[in-house]
Amino acid sequence: RKAHSIAVIPGDGIGTEVTPEGVRALKAAAERFNIDLTFEDFDFASCDYYLEHGQMLPDDWKAKLSRFDAIFFGAVGMPEKVPDHVSLWGSLLQFRREFDQYINLRPCKLMPGIKSPLADRQPGEIDFYVVRENTEGEYSSIGGKIFEGTPRETVMQETVMTRTGVDRVLKYAFELARKRPRRKLTSATKSNGISITMPYWDERVKAMHGAYPEVAVDQFHIDILAANFVLHPDWFDVVVASNLFGDILSDLGPACTGTIGVAPSANINPEGDFPSLFEPVHGSAPDIAGQGVANPIGQIWCGAMMLDHLGHEDAGKAILDAIESVLAKADPGVLTPDLKGQGTTRDLAQAIIEAI
Amino acid sequence: RKAHSIAVIPGDGIGTEVTPEGVRALKAAAERFNIDLTFEDFDFASCDYYLEHGQMLPDDWKAKLSRFDAIFFGAVGMPEKVPDHVSLWGSLLQFRREFDQYINLRPCKLMPGIKSPLADRQPGEIDFYVVRENTEGEYSSIGGKIFEGTPRETVMQETVMTRTGVDRVLKYAFELARKRPRRKLTSATKSNGISITMPYWDERVKAMHGAYPEVAVDQFHIDILAANFVLHPDWFDVVVASNLFGDILSDLGPACTGTIGVAPSANINPEGDFPSLFEPVHGSAPDIAGQGVANPIGQIWCGAMMLDHLGHEDAGKAILDAIESVLAKADPGVLTPDLKGQGTTRDLAQAIIEAI
Ligand SMILES: CC(C)[C@H](C(=O)O)[C@@H](O)C(=O)O
Ligand SMILES: CC(C)[C@H](C(=O)O)[C@@H](O)C(=O)O
Numbered sequence: 153r154k155a156h157s158i159a160v161i162p163g164d165g166i167g168t169e170v171t172p173e174g175v176r177a178l179k180a181a182a183e184r185f186n187i188d189l190t191f192e193d194f195d196f197a198s199c200d201y202y203l204e205h206g207q208m209l210p211d212d213w214k215a216k217l218s219r220f221d222a223i224f225f226g227a228v229g230m231p232e233k234v235p236d237h238v239s240l241w242g243s244l245l246q247f248r249r250e251f252d253q254y255i256n257l258r259p260c261k262l263m264p265g266i267k268s269p270l271a272d273r274q275p276g277e278i279d280f281y282v283v284r285e286n287t288e289g290e291y292s293s294i295g296g297k298i299f300e301g302t303p304r305e306t307v308m309q310e311t312v313m314t315r316t317g318v319d320r321v322l323k324y325a326f327e328l329a330r331k332r333p334r335r336k337l338t339s340a341t342k343s344n345g346i347s348i349t350m351p352y353w354d355e356r357v358k359a360m361h362g363a364y365p366e367v368a369v370d371q372f373h374i375d376i377l378a379a380n381f382v383l384h385p386d387w388f389d390v391v392v393a394s395n396l397f398g399d400i401l402s403d404l405g406p407a408c409t410g411t412i413g414v415a416p417s418a419n420i421n422p423e424g425d426f427p428s429l430f431e432p433v434h435g436s437a438p439d440i441a442g443q444g445v446a447n448p449i450g451q452i453w454c455g456a457m458m459l460d461h462l463g464h465e466d467a468g469k470a471i472l473d474a475i476e477s478v479l480a481k482a483d484p485g486v487l488t489p490d491l492k493g494q495g496t497t498r499d500l501a502q503a504i505i506e507a508i
Numbered sequence: 509r510k511a512h513s514i515a516v517i518p519g520d521g522i523g524t525e526v527t528p529e530g531v532r533a534l535k536a537a538a539e540r541f542n543i544d545l546t547f548e549d550f551d552f553a554s555c556d557y558y559l560e561h562g563q564m565l566p567d568d569w570k571a572k573l574s575r576f577d578a579i580f581f582g583a584v585g586m587p588e589k590v591p592d593h594v595s596l597w598g599s600l601l602q603f604r605r606e607f608d609q610y611i612n613l614r615p616c617k618l619m620p621g622i623k624s625p626l627a628d629r630q631p632g633e634i635d636f637y638v639v640r641e642n643t644e645g646e647y648s649s650i651g652g653k654i655f656e657g658t659p660r661e662t663v664m665q666e667t668v669m670t671r672t673g674v675d676r677v678l679k680y681a682f683e684l685a686r687k688r689p690r691r692k693l694t695s696a697t698k699s700n701g702i703s704i705t706m707p708y709w710d711e712r713v714k715a716m717h718g719a720y721p722e723v724a725v726d727q728f729h730i731d732i733l734a735a736n737f738v739l740h741p742d743w744f745d746v747v748v749a750s751n752l753f754g755d756i757l758s759d760l761g762p763a764c765t766g767t768i769g770v771a772p773s774a775n776i777n778p779e780g781d782f783p784s785l786f787e788p789v790h791g792s793a794p795d796i797a798g799q800g801v802a803n804p805i806g807q808i809w810c811g812a813m814m815l816d817h818l819g820h821e822d823a824g825k826a827i828l829d830a831i832e833s834v835l836a837k838a839d840p841g842v843l844t845p846d847l848k849g850q851g852t853t854r855d856l857a858q859a860i861i862e863a864i
Binding site for chain 1: 592593596597601623624625626627646650651652653658660661662663664665667669670671672700701703704705708730731735736739751752755758759760762763764768
């Protein structure tokens with residue numbers, strides 16, 4: 153019986169409403185599959201914490217969180233109270249960097265009962281992963297301003313790619329692709345326009361492909377790739393991308409499947425030197441916070457990804473199956489308003505938990 | 509009677525098939541509206557020219573083209589023969605830079621008779637412009653590699669934004685927005701992640717807004733903006749973006765309206781110090797080149813944008829109306845195969861020319 157300790161960080165807004173339901177779903181799965189999960193709650197990495205303490209995190213946050221096996225994260229951000237660049241660079245983006253969570257993994261999956269904005273697409277037709285580099289690339293903080301306040305004002309910012317950084321995300325993506333039935337990897341590039349860093353990215357893809365001849369590789373420039381997410385989402389199996397391109401594609405993908413409100417994401421340190429972090433894509437949604445109607449599926453799906461990551465793939469699958477079965481039933485008394493139902497966060501979570 | 513001289517550059521692939529039809533359509537509109545247009549053809553900026561001369565352009569290209577009022581461009585690129593970065597940086601991207609075509613303008617419009625990949629969208633519902641910065645930003649060629657060939661290999665590339673460069677594209681976008689009925693401008697940013705250049709972009713948007721209080725401004729981070737192109741394309745009126753973000757959005761927008769095969773784009777030097785360049789979005793399409801079945805609408809629509817630019821908005825509108833009326837008729841004998849018809853390039857162009 154394996155034991156795992158989980159740090160729970162609800163964060164802001166609907167994060168505080170959906171994390172408890174996610175924890176309940178995890179407990180149900182843990183019981184059924186005989187997994188030993190313990191949870192501990194933290195109030196930092198929230199804007200309320202910032203308003204009280206003048207910083208998003210306590211000084212010893214790294215020591216506090218390092219001893220956990222994973223972080224189960226809600227959402228951060230209350231732009232009315234704290235500017236996003238303060239709350240995000242002070243929490244989520246720090247975790248990614250300091251815990252070397254160099255993989256951001258997001259499934260793009262057409263789910264039963266969820267209306268896709270795309271015409272004529274059936275569940276099963278769209279089912280791929282975006283693997284995003286999560287620590288370097290376009291998200292460097294290197295750069296600055298010259299001739300400030302004058303007409304000659306000029307601002308520069310570096311994109312930084314290291315061989316280590318690029319190769320490790322490519323390796324992860326190739327490993328993921330080779331385990332999937334279609335064994336297909338698509339690389340997002342823009343080497344026809346971004347003429348220094350992106351050709352390097354392409355070069356490393358080619359080099360890494362040598363070690364995975366069984367994986368079929370193609371590449372698209374990011375402009376036409378974004379277009380193809382809309383036109384041919386069935387083409388994709390695993391898509392690997394730089395930090396910025398991955399950011400864009402991993403919002404666009406869930407948008408195309410109609411799942412932006414329910415999709416999960418994983419910030420992974422594959423070696424396990426540091427805890428990985430699991431957070432829903434939807435964010436803190438200040439507009440509906442406090443009403444008890446937030447959709448808990450993203451958070452619960454995060455629980456499934458976390459169990460996968462901790463080596464309990466059967467339990468992860470049971471959660472995902474439960475989500476799909478409840479969605480397929482399409483009971484308006486259970487579904488939350490974003491899914492055109494009248495259910496509460498609790499109602500929908502309860503239905504999933506019973507299905508687990 | 510105004511006279512305008514037009515340089516025609518067919519380029520590669522289907523560019524050589526659609527430009528003659530575009531010129532015929534322009535001649536028809538010129539006759540009807542009593543405009544004096546003269547055309548001159550050039551064979552450079554094509555991969556065949558490159559294979560013969562070892563460069564994409566003759567040494568005196570700038571002198572040759574400067575005396576024209578506009579450039580009517582087909583498409584460039586034959587990756588089987590010449591790498592894209594050679595053919596594109598050697599032609600199109602040089603024109604943009606050297607002719608200071610700092611605006612890239614692309615309409616995103618749901619057209620009658622064209623199937624949108626989005627469900628339940630009607631013509632009239634989606635009708636906006638992407639205004640893309642076309643000379644600086646992420647497309648700098650500044651940067652390089654260190655520790656080459658070793659595990660410490662590191663590659664960097666600068667994004668460069670100047671006040672002049674940012675302000676002039678914003679000004680153009682505000683001017684365009686204020687002339688449209690909805691008077692709405694959306695700015696594409698990523699200031700929560702790209703923490704130096706993008707906050708500067710936001711700052712300049714705010715400053716420029718001061719001069720255009722009648723325009724309503726909102727902003728989205730590029731990830732959620734891309735998602736909203738799919739989820740809420742009806743929200744947008746004029747979208748302004750940096751070089752890279754504009755590149756992505758101006759492929760994604762036409763993809764959402766199903767018009768990626770027929771959309772035009774304009775590379776504009778608003779001051780008229782240099783000729784502006786009009787090219788369809790579709791590119792050279794080597795796979796269907798030589799068969800006479802390429803869709804000529806993108807090229808003809810480019811003609812409409814060119815006439816607008818030259819001050820003949822009535823003539824431009826007549827071309828666009830003709831395109832829409834032919835599309836609305838949906839005659840399979842006239843439409844090209846990409847629109848599920850059996851017509852040739854010539855057939856479809858002829859129908860539009862008759863409607864003009
Ligand atoms: C071909 C490429 C360099 C170009 C660009 O990125 O600008 C193209 O995508 C475009 O949008 O005109
Ligand atoms: C909030 C923002 C900084 C973040 C990112 O760009 O990485 C978010 O969009 C994400 O995808 O997790």
